[in-house]
Amino acid sequence: MEQVIANGFYLGAQYALIALGLTLIFALMNVLNFAHGQMYVLGGFISYTVYGQLGLPFVVALLASGVTLAVIGALMEKFLFRTVIKRSLREESTMLLAAATAFFFDAVILLIFGEKQRGVPKIVKGVFNEGGIIMPYDRMVVGVLALVFIAAFVLYMQYSRVGRAMRALAQDRVAAQLMGVQVDRYSMIGFAMGAMLAGIVGGLLVTITGVNSGIGGPISIKAFMMVMIGGAGVVGGAIAGGFILGMMESVGLTVLREYGDVTYLVIFAALMVFLSIRPNGLMGKPWG
Template sequence: MDLALQLLVNGVITGSHYALLGVGFGIIFATTRIVHFAYGPIFTVAAYMAWYSAAMLGLPIPVALLIAILAAVLLGVGSYVLLYEPFEKRQAPHLVPLIASLGLYIVLENLVGIIFGSGVRVVREFTNGIHFMGPVFFTTIHIWQVVVLVVLGGALAVFLRWTSYGKAVLAMTDNPEMARIIGIDTRKVAILVFAIGSAISAPSAVLILLKDGATTHMGFLAVFMAFVAVIVGGIGSIKGAVIGGFALGMVESLGMLRIPTEWQSSIAFMLLFLVVLLRPQGLFGAAMRR
């Protein structure tokens, strides 16, 4: 019973992390229809910029976080303006931006390794406290992973519902062509969602840096789990990305009751396969268009 309770708490914590990644990846994909796999190395760059700022320059963690967010936003917007937008103007097939995104993924990941080295980078000055609640334990970073999802998710929900740019994002999510016809500046909206999605990845990256350290390949797991969360929750559904992230975290954690630890990484593949096979539109795709 104690193990099940601990795994349930772990599922909420892991699900919060996956959900936030899914929201960042999902708002880009839902709005622009671009499968932005370079989201992974941008996540990695944010972690390394935070590490360099905190460990090498001695800056406070909040300042390092702001630098990480700025770096992620610049890379995210730059990837759209310099890479994806030219293909859009030429009306290239959807497969072309996908291949370009994979190429950018490889380039950025290798650049990180060249610039920062391939070793694990940690912020030694940070102490991750451990807290107990009965038989369950969690760390300070775990608390922040849940808090960051609630704060950023709530802020994004308010932005989408109550601001003109937010409503423009929802309009493009529903129907990009119709949004263009009624006069919405789709280029500005695309740049905006790349900025928002990339910015959302940075706090997650910094928390993983403080918890486990930064590695050059950490972006693969981030973008893969974000992609799975979006597919499971429902393509084109930002709310579904949150639910998909939590579903993924819960299944991955509670699955350890029956599945050996060495097979844990395969749970995401199994869940993705089952959803695509049984419900291609995602668990909540039909019910949650926005």
């Protein structure tokens, strides 16, 4: 059972980091970014190229993933989402735009990086094996890094000037504008940060799970689940949702293994019941 719990915590840490960027963009702009998974994939391929192919240090690869995705996110906000939000009276327009960008990224990634699964050399070799827990050291490093990134993000949002402005935007866009917050600027920064988080987690996890061009959609779906469990647009909720999903997956795959692949059936059924009772998720409204 110790192994199952350790697996759950590790999965939870990586899931939480995946969900953070998605929930940030939703909180700031009310946009469900369907391309979040594709951004993760792009981050993974950038790390693969820089670290796996060019042989540069992993930190450089991670930086390249984060910065590239931040730039892409900023450009997407400035030239696509901002325009649509200003011109369209219907909220669904942004969802359609997000879905279109997801398909676009899927096609471009397949074209550039090909159809094969890609992987990189392990960043740390060896396996921890004590007290009934087996955990490769590279997973431990990635798990700790994920927790560090989550903590840094929460602190930045809580105490920095930019973070305060974004929280104000998420709480009440109009009121924030009346108080002098530059809505366009901070929306762009928020979108860039959300995309950057997706890129960083993709770059981080390429060392463990590799990457291939077709996994963007499934990653997005899992991220949506975590966000729905925790409460859309709530940072604490996304973290909680990630850990809950990770633990449910780990426990379910062990306890229910004799019944075939019913773990996700049970998770989805539980999610339906849960949302019918708490439609806003665990932590309810946007944070502020």
